[in-house]
Amino acid sequence: MAKQAFYSKKYLFRSNINKKIRKNFIRTYIWSIALYGCETWTLTKQDMSRLEAFEMWCWRRMERISWTERVTNEEVLNRVGTKRQLLQNIENRIGRMIGHLIRHDDFIKNIVEGKVEGKRGRGRPRYSYIKQIKEKVKVVTYKEVQELALDRCKWKELQRQELGS
Known part of the structure; x- marks a missing residue:
């Protein structure tokens, strides 16, 4: 398009x-x-x-x-x-979005964090959104991502460091 x-x-x-x-x-x-x-x-x-x-x-x-x-x-x-600049722009938008979702207690947060019930399909698991965020902020668990995002100043500073490197 x-x-x-x-x-x-x-x-x-x-x-x-x-x-x-x-x-x-x-x-x-x-x-x-x-x-x-x-x-x-x-x-x-x-x-x-x-x-x-x-x-x-x-x-x-x-x-x-x-x-x-x-x-x-x-x-x-x-x-x-x-x-x-295109990929940096995307990464910046993703970082702002996930920080916003984690800081607010909304229905969307439940969807991002939630697990789908049922059997997993055959083959290699897909690359997940949460895994992408964990790799970007260089942490191991989603709980650490939450702790970082809840402090808005730290989260913004982390985003600035990502754009600078």
Whole structure:
């Protein structure tokens, strides 16, 4: 859907408007469509590589760089004057969302923490949302994630450290 939105407004992104304005258009118009609901995504390595590829696709289209020109991603980022930000944006949204859910006693918190009754299916268990959060904040148990998130100042500082590294 985000590519379709890009193509519908490509005259804006490829025009002679200031590059800074075009970048802001892409971040607000295209990325908002692409990242809709990303707070609840469980990202695998394949998903991350696809999102990075989509980000580079947007920048290449904005700069009118064909895939046959053999321009490296680093060179494209230098031309645009930015760094990779899409995955950091997603991680920041996930961190804010899980912190909010843990601090509030809501029905959604019960869903996130709850277990589904019944038999588990065959095969390898899926990569869970809670496991992703535990790996991100570098703790072993969900109880430790809860303790961190209940102190809002510590949780925000942890999120800032994640973005800085």
